[in-house]
Each structure stands twice: as C-alpha cells, then as structure tokens.
Amino acid sequence: xxxxxxxxxxxxxxxxxxxxxxxxxxxxxxxxxxxxxxxxxxxxxxxxxxxxxxxxxxxxxxxxxxxxxxxxxxxxxxxxxxxxxxxxxxxxxxxxxxxxxxxxxxxxxxxxxxxxxxxxxxxxxxxxxxxx
Numbered sequence: 001x002x003x004x005x006x007x008x009x010x011x012x013x014x015x016x017x018x019x020x021x022x023x024x025x026x027x028x029x030x031x032x033x034x035x036x037x038x039x040x041x042x043x044x045x046x047x048x049x050x051x052x053x054x055x056x057x058x059x060x061x062x063x064x065x066x067x068x069x070x071x072x073x074x075x076x077x078x079x080x081x082x083x084x085x086x087x088x089x090x091x092x093x094x095x096x097x098x099x100x101x102x103x104x105x106x107x108x109x110x111x112x113x114x115x116x117x118x119x120x121x122x123x124x125x126x127x128x129x130x131x132x
Contacts, residue, residue: 017060024053 028049037045 014064017057017064020060021053021057024049024056028053 028045031045035042035045
C-alpha cells in the first residue's frame with residue numbers, strides 16, 4: 001500500500017508543476033491580450049514571463065526528479081529485503097526437507113535390516129512368502 005501512496009505523491013507534484021506552468025501561461029496570455037502596450041513592451045513582457053515560467057518548470061521538475069529518486073532508492077532497499085527473506089526461507093525449507101529425507105532413509109534402512117533379520121531366523125517362511 002505504501003507504493004501506491006508514494007506514487008500518488010509523485011503524480012500530485014507532477015500535476016502541480018504542470019498546473020503552475022499552464023496557469024502562468026494562461027494568465028500571461030490573458031494579460032497580454034487585454035493590456036494596451038506597445039509591441040516592444042509586449043515582447044519584453046513575453047520574454048520575462050517565458051523566463052519566469054521556464055525557471056518555475058525547471059524547479060518543479062528537479063523536485064519531481066528528487067522525489068522519484070527517493071522512491072526508487074526505497075523500492076531498491078525493500079527489494080533487497082524481500083530477496084534476502086526469500087533466500088532465508090528457501091534455505092530453511094531445504095534444511096527441513098533434508099532432515100526429513102534423512103529420517104525416511106534411516107527408517108527404510110531399519111525396515112530392511114529388520115526384514116533381513118527376520119528372514120535369517122526363519123528361512124522357511126521367506127520361501128513360503130516368495131511362492132505366494
């Protein structure tokens with residue numbers, strides 16, 4: 001759930017940056033169209049506003065980039081934790097299966113030894129069992 005919340009923050013910041021830029025441009029265009037200024041003054045206003053808008057967009061883009069890098073670093077750290085946990089659990093499973101396999105092997109060896117001992121005590125019963 002933390003991932004969606006962090007992604008939401010990045011989207012909000014990116015949306016805010018786009019909104020600021022769009023608002024600045026719309027306000028500027030409205031101001032130019034309604035202001036009674038000479039061509040030279042209008043061009044200077046356009047240049048000044050373009051520079052301010054560019055600076056604001058660059059600043060917001062750097063903020064978004066920094067937040068994205070923070071999120072990436074956090075995800076990398078969590079991924080390493082998950083991999084380590086999975087590796088530890090896999091090792092535990094291997095140990096459990098190995099122990100159970102050894103136990104089954106020991107029981108099978110005991111059963112074979114018991115069968116051999118029983119066959120040595122009464123070979124006639126073994127012959128009768130083989131005939132069946």
